[in-house]
Amino acid sequence: MTRILHVLDHSLPLHSGYTFRTRALLKAQQGRGWDVRGITGNRHIADGPLVETADDLVFHRVPGRSQSRIAPLAEWRDVRHLSSGIDALVRDWKPDLIHAHSPVLGALAAAPVARRHGLPFVYEIRAFWEDAAVGNGTGLEGDLRYRVTRFLEDRAVARADAVMVICEGLRQDLIARGVSPDKINVSPNGVDLDLFGDPSPPDEALRSQLGLDGAEVIGFIGSFYDYEGLDDLIAAMPLLVARRPKAHLLLVGGGPRADALRAQAEASSVAAHIHFVGRVPHHEVERYYSLTDILCYPRKAMRLTELVTPLKPLEAMAQGRLVAASSVGGHRELIEDGVTGTLFPPDDPAAMADALARLLADRAGWDERRRVARAFVERERSWAKNVVRYEPVYQQLLTNGHVVRTS
Incomplete structure (x- = not known):
């Protein structure tokens, strides 16, 4: 052996x-x-x-x-x-x-x-x-x-x-x-597909607890580093809410940028639409995934993000979740725009808001997008x-x- x-x-x-x-x-x-x-x-x-x-x-x-x-x-x-x-x-x-x-x-x-x-x-x-x-x-x-x-x-x-x-x-x-x-x-x-079976049904009790009843939920679950671009995502929320009044942002995790991001969210004109959960035990993460309509990964453009592919978008695809991400090189290796996910220009909150609004409006195409993305993970990743x-x-x-x- x-x-x-x-x-x-x-x-x-x-x-x-x-x-x-x-x-x-x-x-x-x-x-x-x-x-x-x-x-x-x-x-x-x-x-x-x-x-x-x-x-x-x-x-x-x-x-x-x-x-x-x-x-x-x-x-x-x-x-x-x-x-x-x-x-x-x-x-x-x-x-x-x-x-x-x-x-x-x-x-x-x-x-x-x-x-x-x-x-x-x-x-x-x-x-x-x-x-x-x-x-x-x-x-x-x-x-x-x-x-x-x-x-x-x-x-x-x-x-x-x-x-x-x-x-x-x-x-x-x-x-x-x-x-x-x-x-x-x-x-x-x-992705270890043994860990990802059928997507969990929405946790309705958790949805109510977080004040997300009836909301269209944009989610990010991960570490709060500067290169993740979460400040751009928060900046995009007033533009998104203007077009999709039920849109809410759910941020799960923590990291070096947590305090600054909370302060930015509190000063936002749509602060009531931005929810911070903090870090959660790994075995509970799936409960939060179950509440999201779109997982968003707004990484900034820099050498790290251009060269390196992240794991989170693949896990979201494996769980049957819609994915939207900035078009940095690491994301372009994982996501085919309009097929397995949606790409938008990095460092551009207005472009991000537009992409998310269009994806939220195209609910009829969600099931096919999820199916194709999951099949991509099974076949190649x-x-x-x-x-x-x-x-x-x-x-x-x-x-x-x-x-x-x-x-």
């Missing part, structure tokens, strides 16, 4: 888009008969045992942080500490291949261990860390930290035997940096299909002078 060790930023039982992709991937690999485990460093902030089982998946923890928090010394010591933990697990568990996932610190920790033990090393990039920092408001494009992180990203790619990316935008960016196309493989974001993309990459590396474990 082939053993794959995944080096991760964080994992279940924490909930995030990152952990849900990881869960789907590891579950799909288990389903193909592979033995998989994960290992995390100090960026996994949840309390728990050193070896933890979550959803029948095994994760090893390497706790502890450098006493110095002076960058980049602290990060370098954290990388070395994680590398030592990976090395100890490799000696004990003896995996056949190491598969590190972005951000780049995990790859920098894993690469020397793989080389020391003669193991194939795969690096999977879900987003470039330097662009994620800009999108999260913790960095500036082109500053010293950005350039250093980009250099480290390039170094990690050079040391990997194979590179996986989640979308074509990332692949093309690496090729432009001089990486051979033959080294890069795309494993797109997907399920993890049962996505996991097959890893097999030829692994197999080539494992048979390139490495013995595949048979028991």
Whole structure:
């Protein structure tokens, strides 16, 4: 049985888009008969045992942080500490291949261990860390930290035997940096369809509790980062309500922009039509999805959103929900305008309001749109299909002078 060790930023039982992709991937690999485990460093902030089982998946923890928090010394010591933990697990568990996932610190920790033990090393990039920092408001494009992180990203790619990316935008960016196309493989974001059956019927008690009886509900469920463009969505609401008086906005989640967005909503002329729920337990999220007519993803135009495909629109399609999104590159890889969803120009509240008003008025076409979008996910973006993309990459590396474990 082939053993794959995944080096991760964080994992279940924490909930995030990152952990849900990881869960789907590891579950799909288990389903193909592979033995998989994960290992995390100090960026996994949840309390728990050193070896933890979550959803029948095994994760090893390497706790502890450098006493110095002076960058980049602290990060370098954290990388070395994680590398030592990976090395100890490799000696004990003896995996056949190491598969590190972005951000780049995990790859920098894993690469020397793989080389020391003669193991194939795969690096999977879900987003470039330097662009994620800009999108999260913790960095500036082109500053010293950005350039250093980009250099480290390039170094990690050079040391990997194979590179996986989640979308074509990332692949093309690496090729432009001089990486051979033959080294890069795309494993797109997907949905674990075992988690998405028939859409739940509307939770009428919750609808009444939130004051949404008789409303046309635009929803966003996720993290409140600047790049998500929720300020543009709030700015679009007076224009939308002028054309669709029953339109309401339901915002579920939290994040760095939460306070600013609440203040913006309170100052809006249609404040009574904007509802903040806050964060909700993951097992209750489906109740809020059940109340939405349209899930809206108004991401701003920037390198992060142009290059990276999000997971949320696919999950909404899988749940039989209508999707409207800004026409940034990451969304254009997922959504065919007028077929599986509706696209509108980014950073343009008026265009967003117009697109949402037209979609709300076209109720006769909703069922067909939902059907086509769900079929797209089943056909092209399920993890049962996505996991097959890893097999030829692994197999080539494992048979390139490495013995595949048979028991």
